[in-house]
Amino acid sequence: MTALAAPAAVRPGGPRHLAGTGTLLRLALRRDRLMIPVWVLLLGLSVVATGPSFASLYDTATKRAELAASMNANGSLRALYGPVFGDSLGGLVAWRMAGFGAVLAAVMSLLIVVRHTREEEETGRQELLSAAMVGRRAPLTAALLAALVADAGVAVLTAAGLAVSGRPVGGSLALGVAIGGTGLLFAALAAIAAQLTESARLAKGLTGAVLGAAFALRAAGDASADGGSPLTWLSPIGWAQHLRAYAGERWWVVLLLAAATALATAAAYALTARRDLGMSFLPARPGPARAPRSLGGPTGLAWRLQRTTLAGWAAGLALAGAVFGGIAKGAASLVDGNQRTREIFERLGGQQSLTDAFLASITGLLGMVAALYAVGTVLRMRAEETGGRAEPVLAGAVGRLRWAGGHLVIALVGTAVVLAAAGLTLGVAYGASVGDVAGGTGRVLAATLAQVPAVWTLAAVAMAVLGLLPRAAGAVWALTGGCLALGWFGPVLRLPQWALDLSPYGHLPKLPGGAVTAAPFLWLTALSVVLISAGLVGLRRRDIG
Structure with missing residues (x-):
């Protein structure tokens, strides 16, 4: 019995299904009071510190233009870092950090969401909490909100730090949104994996496999053509880079990230409403009657x-x-x-x-x-x-x-x-x-x-x-x-x-x-x-x- 429909008398979208969300969110943030700040500071400050580094290495427009031309002319480096869309200092920061920053934000987000959803069910703590005044959707909502806090922290620190250091505000905001938005999308994908799998380990592995596939698609797409190919647009990592911070921002890419996040979140909520607590849609197969010698x-x-x-x-x-x-x-x-x-x-x-x-x-x-x-x-x-x-x-x-x-x-x-x-x-x-x-x-x-x-x-x-x-x-x-x-x-x-x-x-x-x-x-x-x-x-x- 891995997937059961909610009783007709209980509407999954009702307010009581979110009861206790605030309490669970405070609990999640308290448990992650060390992990989230460390992730946010390391990721945000790494992006901000890239600007002064490039300023010292490429202190003239000519040097920056030469670097951009060289990188874009080589498929190997486009696969590794992505294309350079702008040869300003901000454009080089976006080229160097948008893709890898998005990957790290995704890792941070999937760890947070799986920890406060499937891992809580696997250990039995969620069953104790659900016996009190906790709604059916409250744990998932609290986990996603905790990831939102972390991703928003990365986005704000990145955008504010770059803007204060002299980079254009629009490009700084675009890069922060690209990194934080990608992290939030993978938080929603991790929420889906938490409904599908029976263990936190498998949920992390499944989401990590999706992240690896996204990076591979982005690399293959950027290697095949300067400026990307259709493969690039199949990857959220590619979306983060092709928002083109500091190079004529494509703000409509933010809508693409938002739409994908909304769809993934809706799918996660639909799945959690149709399964029993502790169960999954991909349960482990029963083992043999007798254990092997191993x-x-x-x-x-x-x-x-x-x-x-x-x-x-x-x-x-x-x-x-x-x-x-x-x-x-x-x-x-x-x-x-x-x-x-x-x-x-x-x-x-x-x-x-x-x-x-x-x-x-x-x-x-x-x-x-x-x-x-x-x-x-x-x-x-x-x-x-x-x-x-x-x-x-x-x-x-x-x-x-x-x-x-x-x-x-x-x-x-x-x-x-x-x-x-x-x-x-x-x-x-x-x-x-x-x-x-x-x-x-x-x-x-x-x-x-x-x-x-x-x-x-x-x-x-x-x-x-x-x-x-x-x-x-x-x-x-x-x-x-x-x-x-x-x-x-x-x-x-x-x-x-x-x-x-x-x-x-x-x-x-x-x-x-x-x-x-x-x-x-x-x-x-x-x-x-x-x-x-x-x-x-x-x-x-x-x-x-």
Whole structure:
């Protein structure tokens, strides 16, 4: 019984179905009092700080025009960043930040919505709340409003910060709306996923898959034609960029974002009105009557719980690797008479050849994305704990360390598997384009796997927080987002080295092509061991639940 119509005597749109929304919203904001401000500040300030960076690098109109022409002439860079619609300082900020800012806002929004909808049902807390004066639609409404608060904060901080720094008000407002509006659209899509799936993990995975597909469509569309193609307009990420902040704003794109958000929100409300609390439209299939031998231990159980997620992440990153590997060869054409463009990629990917610098920036990006998988896999233990599923396991002959060790094995080994899949397709696609599949695959695969220690470090941080400060587990996502922002935006913003070193990715060599020393890999691995050990000690001593 996964989908039941609401009784005729109870109208889903009635006011009482929103009863308690304000209380639930205050509760959600209180629970996210750390995560939301950190996300908003990091994302908003990263966008604002891009302006002064470009002003110091390209201090004349001629230099900015040369940069814009070079970027638009190369399909590889259009796929990575999108086209440049305006060569003003504001136009360069929009080019650099609109797409990736929209992606980060989408990640923030889906985490907020799933946490306060499906995760609440999965743990049983929503059933207790619904037994009081809480309307049927109140939890979903409160979650969407919490996401709205966060996305509005990003939009306001971005627009106000850029306007105060001297950028035109209209373009500043357009860029803020593009980033915040995209985040709000994915909040609504996450609300749909929360109705379709039976677990928070699957809801996040489904929404993340939609986000990945949107980025891939945008990249493919922008790579195929300067100014975009029909594929670009199938992606909300493409809409954010093609609002064209600081370059003759297309305000009608805001209506497109608003219409899509309204439709997705309406679909989420329609779905939540037609299912029982705790149920879903895509329920898990019943298992066999007898458990296989693989479920005889905690590692086998963790593998059974996580295998679908691992397969999805591996397939998604493998597809991304194939796309970027196929266009890497074209990056070398940018060096023709444009030293400024070379400097950007040298900061992102190192001082080696421009093709290697492009590949290094892509392997770094894949490593940062893989951190989302690793952290989510570790935090699955917290979901098992709060959902009451860990206690029956631990009541038997399974100790806490063995139980946690099973999940850690899947997280750490799974990280290597996910990055290996991405590195293999990236290397094969690049090697095929240059006529050296074996050589290209080996170099690129090794460079991608070099990201593993940094990902392990973030997974270890999640384990330490889970063991020592379990109530702050949600803040790990904000910390992870901050490290990703430092790793991706920090070099372009010319942040000081001490700031870049706050992220584990700042310690890794730029591969392929860069100088390799064992020290950063050993130090990051040692730090991961220390953090995981601290988390396991804390887990062993604290109360479960």
